[in-house]
């Protein structure tokens with residue numbers, strides 16, 4: 001990767017918590033602009049910790065995380081990030097509109113000024129007609145769409161997603177995978193996606209960082225070179241099956257148990 005393509009440079013990062021747990025050891029990664037990267041690994045390998053450090057929510061114990069100056073994000077990168085958690089974390093007392101408006105409200109944008117941005121974000125996830133609805137009236141997949149719209153409303157360049165679809169049924173998950181791929185390509189996003197699922201990581205990503213636990217560390221960095229757009233045909237293809245096999249193998253080599261979905 002040339003320096004110009006590099007967006008985030010993680011160098012020699014360790015994360016040790018106060019109780020002595022080493023969540024990550026010696027993490028070094030160059031994340032390129034417009035990559036779709038998955039962090040894949042068993043429970044406890046430090047995937048969420050890595051994501052939280054990239055978001056600036058927690059600091060490395062040693063090492064550094066630098067944003068490239070070319071990205072224009074070096075000093076204010078927090079505003080360049082959208083974060084989607086495993087739970088949609090919506091405010092139950094607020095409408096879909098107000099939930100999506102929240103990040104803009106927090107930076108002082110008036111409701112009037114925010115309106116077109118909120119409407120656009122809802123449109124992007126197919127919820128243009130649901131602005132006035134309350135979360136309790138929505139399915140799990142729709143709540144997650146609201147959560148994605150809320151992450152997109154600030155027009156981030158980087159979308160961080162922490163096992164966003166783990167709790168959803170298979171069909172909903174497939175649909176949301178396609179939605180995320182569309183958002184990624186239409187908005188020139190860089191996506192960093194945490195998952196336990198080999199199938200999901202191969203479908204979505206062009207790069208998979210395979211991690212192991214105790215201590216959390218990177219054990220493989222696999223390129224998935226299948227072209228985009230990816231669709232059901234790709235899911236059925238020999239190439240997809242072969243990629244899944246390769247990634248599964250890398251993952252199995254890290255495991256002493258069976259705590260990963262295949």
Ligand SMILES: Nc1ncnc2c1ncn2[C@@H]1O[C@H](COP(=O)(O)OP(=O)(O)OP(=O)(O)O)[C@@H](O)[C@H]1O
Pocket residue numbers: 017018019021022023041042043044045046047048049050216
């Ligand atoms: N605030 C904390 N204090 C102490 N230990 C922590 C803290 N947060 C995480 N850990 C520990 O650090 C390790 C890595 O946790 P992390 O949540 O990053 O893993 P993960 O790969 O995302 O796991 P999962 O897939 O289960 O979400 C685990 O052993 C976890 O118990």
